[in-house]
Amino acid sequence: MDWNGRGRTGVQGMKLAVVVYEGPYNHEASDSAYNFVQAALAKGHEIRGIFFYHDGVYNVTKLMEPPQDDRHIANRWSEIGAKGVDIVVCIAAAKRRGIKDEVLVSNVRISGLGQLTMMAIEADRVVTFGD
C-alpha cells in the first residue's frame, strides 16, 4: 500500500469551515470532525467556523458524563472553542431537541442558520461530517 506523500507545501491561510450533523458517541461523525479540525489547526489553517446542525446540536451539552476512560466530546469541542474557533449551534435544531444556553459548555454559542450561510460563502472549503 502506498502512503500519501505528505510534507508538501500547504496552501497557507486557507479558511475552512466544518459542519457536523450527528450527535456524540452514537456516530463517528463528531470524532472525524474533531480529528480533522485538530489536523487543520496543526497545519496552520484558519477555521472559519464549526456549525452543529440536525442531531449535531447534542455535541455540546455540559450534562454529558461519559465513562472515565472514554473521551469527553463536549469538553473537547469547548477546548477548540477556547482557541478562538467560532463554534455555532443551530438554534432551530437545538430548540426542537432540548439544547439550550443553560446546558451548553463554554466557548460555544447558539445562533441561526445565517451563520452556516456565512460560513458556506466566506470559507474557502466546507467539510461536512454526518451519517
Added chain:
Amino acid sequence: MDWNGRGRTGVQGMKLAVVVYEGPYNHEASDSAYNFVQAALAKGHEIRGIFFYHDGVYNVTKLMEPPQDDRHIANRWSEIGAKGVDIVVCIAAAKRRGIKDEVLVSNVRISGLGQLTMMAIEADRVVTFGD
C-alpha cells in the same frame, strides 16, 4: 390493493414491550413507536414497558421546544407514562449523552439495562424501532 382484514379477534391480555433506539424528530422511529403504542393500548393490550436506548434517550427531555404547530414528542411520551406504562431510559446511554433526572419529563424514569432484560424475558413480544 388489498386492505388487511381487521376486526379479527385480538389476542387479549398479551404483554408487549417497545424499544426505541433513535432520538426525537431526527428519525421516524420515535413516531412509529408512539403510533404503535397508541394502537396497542386502544386494542386493550398491556404494555409491559417502553425502553429508550442509544440516542432514544433524547426522547424524554423536557427542555425540547418544538415549533408551535409541531408535535411535542417528550410530552407525548409523558402522557403515555401517565397512563401507567413503565417508561425507562437507560442510565448508561443517558449519562453519556447528557440526559439526567433534572431534564426528564414526568412519568418517565432512568434505570439500568436490567430493565430491558426483564422486558425481553417477561413480555410476550418485543418490538424495536430504530434506524
Added chain:
Amino acid sequence: MSEKKKIMFTVRKPPHGTIYVYEGLEVKLIMAAYDADISVVFMDDGVLALKAGQNTKELGIKGFEATYGALVDYEISQVYADRQSMEERGMTEDDLLVIGEDEDTEEPIRPQVIDSSEIAAMMAEQHNILPF
C-alpha cells in the same frame, strides 16, 4: 470580489424517515436571503422528496410540500433532479411536485430533470457544496 458565490445543496435522503430533508429545506430558505448563487440537486433517494401528493397527516408529522411549492418565490429556481435516480424509482416528470409558477404565463414550474454528467459538471463549478 463582487461576484456571487455558487453554493449547491445536494439532497440524497428520502423524506420523512429522517428529518434531513425537512431541516435541509430550512437551510435553503434562509440561504436564499443572502447574496449567493444557489442551486439544489435531488439525487438518489432525494428525488423521492419531490413526489407530488405527499400527505403526512396520518403519520402525525409535519410535511413540506407547500414549502417546496414556494421555492421559486424564494428565488430558488435552479432546482434539478437526477434522471437515472428517478427512473430507478419509477418516477416520471409528471410525478414531480410544483416549485412555483412562471410570473408571466402562470405555468407551473417543476424541478428540471437532468443527467448525472450534467450534475457532475455543475458540482465541479461550485464554491461550496452542502449535502442535505
Added chain:
Amino acid sequence: MSEKKKIMFTVRKPPHGTIYVYEGLEVKLIMAAYDADISVVFMDDGVLALKAGQNTKELGIKGFEATYGALVDYEISQVYADRQSMEERGMTEDDLLVIGEDEDTEEPIRPQVIDSSEIAAMMAEQHNILPF
C-alpha cells in the same frame, strides 16, 4: 414455566462508524447475568465486528475486542456468524476474533460460522429477538 426464555441478539451493523455494536455489547453482558438462554448472531455488516486485530487508538475511541474475548467467561457461548455475509466481505474463519477458551483444552473458541437457513430456523424458535 421454569424453562429459560430464549433471547437472540442480532448484530447487523459495522463497528465504530456508529455506537450500536458497542452499546449492544453492554446489553449482552448485562443480560448474561439473568436467567435466559442467550444467543448472538452476527450477520450482514455485523460480521465485520468480529474481525480480529481491531485497534481504535489512532481514532481516539474505545474499542471492544477485549470484551468480546470474555464472552464465553460471561457464559455467552452461542455466538454465530453468517457464512455468506463473511464470504461477501472476504472473511474466513481465521479472521474471527477469539471469544474465550475451552476450560479443559485451553483451545481458543471462536464464533461458529453457519448458514442463513440455520439462522432462520434458530430465529423462529426464540421467545424474543433484539436487534443490535
Added chain:
Amino acid sequence: MLHTVNKSPFMNQSLESCLRFTQSGDAILLIEDGVYGAAAGTGKSALVEEALKNHQVYVLSADLKARALTNLIEGVKVTDYAGFVDLVEQNLVHAWL
C-alpha cells in the same frame, strides 16, 4: 415470524438481507422508508414480487400516504397501526434496522 423493514431498498440492502433469512410463511411488514419497497414499476420491485410467492407482505398506510405512493405491487396488503399490532400479536418480531 414477522419481519419489519424500515429502509429504502434503493440505497440500503436491508430488504434483500431480510428476505435471505426468512422462512416460508413468514410475514413482512414495510414501514417508514421501507414502504418504497412496495412500489410497482421500480428497479427494486422484483424483490417484493418474488417475496410474495412465499410470504404475506404488508405495508403501513400512514407511511405510504406520507410518501405519496399509490401504485403498489399487486398482492401487497395495506394495513394501519392497528393491523401492525394484530401482526405482532400473531408473530415473534425481528426488526431489520
Added chain:
Amino acid sequence: MLHTVNKSPFMNQSLESCLRFTQSGDAILLIEDGVYGAAAGTGKSALVEEALKNHQVYVLSADLKARALTNLIEGVKVTDYAGFVDLVEQNLVHAWL
C-alpha cells in the same frame, strides 16, 4: 473535486452513487465505515478497482486500523488526518452522506 464516502459498500449504495457522479481526475476519500470499500477480495472490491482507472482513491488510516483492514486493493493510498486536510486544501469537497 474531493468526494468523501463514509458508508459500508455492502449495505449502502453511497459509494456506487458517488462514482456515478464523479468526473475523471476527481479524488475519492474513504472514511469511517466507508473504508471497507478499499478491502481487497470482497464482493465490492470491483467498485474501487474500477474507480482507480480514473481517480485517486484514498483511505483514512485511523479508520482502517480500527476495522483491522490490512489487505487493501492495490493502488489505494493510505492517508492520515493531515493528508485529509491536504486533500481539502486542493479540492472542493462533497460528502456523500
